[in-house]
Amino acid sequence: GAVVSQHPSRVICKSGTSVKIECRSLDFQATTMFWYRQFPKQSLMLMATSNEGSKATYEQGVEKDKFLINHASLTLSTLTVTSAHPEDSSFYICSAREDPNTGELFFGEGSRLTVL
Amino acid sequence: AQRVTQPEKLLSVFKGAPVELKCNYSYSGSPELFWYVQYSRQRLQLLLRHISRESIKGFTADLNKGETSFHLKKPFAQEEDSAMYYCALRGTGNQFYFGTGTSLTVIP
Numbered sequence: 001g002a003v004v005s006q007h008p009s010r011v012i013c014k015s016g017t018s019v020k021i022e023c024r025s026l027d028f029q030a031t032t033m034f035w036y037r038q039f040p041k042q043s044l045m046l047m048a049t050s051n052e053g054s055k056a057t058y059e060q061g062v063e064k065d066k067f068l069i070n071h072a073s074l075t076l077s078t079l080t081v082t083s084a085h086p087e088d089s090s091f092y093i094c095s096a097r098e099d100p101n102t103g104e105l106f107f108g109e110g111s112r113l114t115v116l
Numbered sequence: 117a118q119r120v121t122q123p124e125k126l127l128s129v130f131k132g133a134p135v136e137l138k139c140n141y142s143y144s145g146s147p148e149l150f151w152y153v154q155y156s157r158q159r160l161q162l163l164l165r166h167i168s169r170e171s172i173k174g175f176t177a178d179l180n181k182g183e184t185s186f187h188l189k190k191p192f193a194q195e196e197d198s199a200m201y202y203c204a205l206r207g208t209g210n211q212f213y214f215g216t217g218t219s220l221t222v223i224p
Contacts, residue, residue: 001161034211036214042217043202043214043215043216043217044160044202044214046211046212046214049210049211057209093160095160095212097210103148103165103167103206104165105150105152105160105162105204105212106161107159107160108159109159110159
């Protein structure tokens with residue numbers, strides 16, 4: 001199946017700094033990627049839909065200025081957590097569809113962010 | 117609004133016993149439902165989708181629109197089935213919404 005890769009897998013930063021997480025589709029082009037946040041022992045919460053060449057669509061309650069999403073190419077979407085605080089510590093997962101018709105999502109391995 | 121509910125956070129069954137993981141949904145349109153699985157230390161992956169009406173690794177799931185359910189079933193659980201299972205619904209904007217997940221443990 002298709003492969004989605006995230007980088008970094010783990011990142012630790014100081015409060016107030018910004019952190020960028022990359023999501024790449026390695027063997028296919030993805031016009032749409034999805035960013036999720038997963039709290040410990042909880043479900044995946046959809047944060048936003050990243051659209052190549054246009055603005056991301058954010059879910060209700062997700063701060064656009066806090067979580068900046070850029071989808072500059074068909075194989076790369078980035079999530080930047082700006083001015084990170086300890087409550088932003090979480091597991092961030094991206095996903096993409098290879099074929100819009102099948103609906104199957106391929107997931108990245110996730111990125112664990114720890115804000116000190 | 118769309119919503120996916122998995123009422124059981126934890127489920128334990130003995131090897132060889134039948135297993136059913138429950139999923140209910142709320143959606144105004146025609147739903148498209150999926151089951152995703154996450155094995156230990158691995159990423160989420162698709163298990164099956166209701167459109168395909170297929171059996172994967174012995175698992176099946178039938179969409180019941182009357183009961184708004186999409187329960188996952190397997191007649192004889194195996195140890196390797198121990199994993200986290202997520203029910204997901206595909207919305208009108210092509211977003212996927214996930215349930216809270218059920219952690220299945222198959223006891224040897």
